[in-house]
Amino acid sequence: MRSTKARFFFMAGALGLLVFHLSKDSDQPKTVQLNTDVKEIRIHKSLSIKNYSYVYSWPKCQQNITANNITGFTTLPQNIQDFLYYQHCRHFPMLLDLPEKCGGAYESNKVFLLLVIKSSPHNYDRREVLRKTWAKERMHNGVWIRRVFISGTTGEGYEKERLNKMLELEQREFSDILQWDFSDTFYNLTLKQTLFLEWMERNCPKARFLFNGDDDVFANTDNMVVYLQSLNDNDGSKHLFTGHLIANVGPIRAAGSKYFIPVQVQESNLYPPYCGGGGFLLSGFTGMIIYRMSKSIPFLPIDDVYMGMCLAKAGLGPASHIGVRTAGLHIAAVTSDAYDPCFYKDILLVHRFLPGQIYLMWNRIQDPDLDCSSSRTQLHDNKL
Incomplete structure (x- = not known):
């Protein structure tokens, strides 16, 4: 019992000392490393976040050289070889x-x-x-x-x-x-x-x-x-x-x-x-x-x-979901404007758009005066 209490007060004192040092200079990121064979824990001040956060930093993942033994490995493109070398790697520093x-x-x-x-x-x-x-x-x-x-x-x-x-x-x-x-x-x-x-x-x-x-x-x-x-x-x-x-x-x-x-x-x-x-x-x-x-x-x-x-x-x-069009919209040639907002106001997603097209389309479908009731561009199968 006594040893348990002593360990508790030692840990509390160490934590208090840590908080004191962290608060002395709030503009500088602080690092506390715990010796472990798995990972180190860094305490740092997150950008635009009031509280300190815990970020897990894992050791650098090592290449799996046994991938060389895979049949036909040397005939594969370099990006495939690299994938097989590091396929097991799942933890990286944040x-x-x-x-x-x-x-x-x-x-x-x-x-x-x-x-x-x-x-x-x-x-x-x-x-x-x-x-x-x-x-x-x-x-x-x-x-x-x-x-x-x-x-x-x-x-x-x-x-x-x-x-x-x-x-x-x-x-x-x-x-x-x-x-x-x-x-x-x-x-x-x-x-x-x-x-x-x-x-x-x-x-x-x-x-x-x-x-x-x-x-x-x-x-x-x-x-x-x-x-x-x-x-x-x-x-x-x-x-x-x-x-x-x-x-x-x-x-x-x-x-x-x-x-x-x-x-x-x-x-x-x-x-x-x-x-x-x-x-x-x-x-x-x-x-x-x-x-x-x-x-x-x-x-x-x-x-x-x-x-x-x-x-x-x-x-x-x-x-x-019919409203998700990752392959793009297939528009019948009834209009010369493939970006008429009436094509897009009822869907969930279309792939792909350039930044300027996204900006324009978002503002056009948000327009309270947009009227598609008589438009020839309606896509009847796009309704949610």
Whole structure:
């Protein structure tokens, strides 16, 4: 009993000393390293966040040299070789964190729709437009919409430093970026997704619904809220995963394709059903299910397919929503204006848009004087 009390007072005294030192110079980030064979814990002052936050910094992941023994390894493109070398790596240092984004883990149920937007560091112009348009944080129909951009790092040397500094400056102003120290490449999108889900489990586990998508889509988030509120039997605590459904397809074996997946990565010739990664909606419940399943499923570099694999393992499936058009709109030649806002006012999402097009379209569909009642451009199959 005495030794237990002594240990308690020693720990309390050490914590008090730590807080004293942290408070002496509030402008400087502080680091406390705990000797452990798994990870170090750094305590630092988060940008634009009042409280100190805990950031987990993992040791650098080592190359799996046994990948060299895979049959035909040397004939594979370099990006596939790199993927196989580091396929096991799932933990990376976090450079920018937002532990209070959802109001804390226990208050995160107040977030109705969390927009999770995949964005590379150099896509500054896209982030700026989204903050002013469909990704603006706001209350709509009585519920809160929140936003995070998820990113890795790009470039080397001075270029990497400059891009990281840009994200840091954005963070100071907007508090909307999650960044990890991994290479932000197409084949690392699955890693990016699982790192976010790990963050969500820690900081935002009770968010009702999520929109997960790219930073080059036009999303009607007002319509998303209306649709999600119409799900009378689902407040986010039940399964939901919906978007542009893709089924009965398999890996592309052509080495020249952006989506090339050789048999050394995926032996099966058939993928489970999944939704196109340009954008989809899911419940917080399903997000956590996907994260738990991901812990026992080897990474596949195609992130949307990987989500489908996690759903399949859980005995769940994705659903189709006619308002999600990740393959774009196919417009009949009844008008010369393919960007008439009457095409877009009732949909949930269209892929792809340039920043200027997003800005213009968002403002046009928000125009209270917009009248599509007599327009020849209505898309009858786009109604929610």
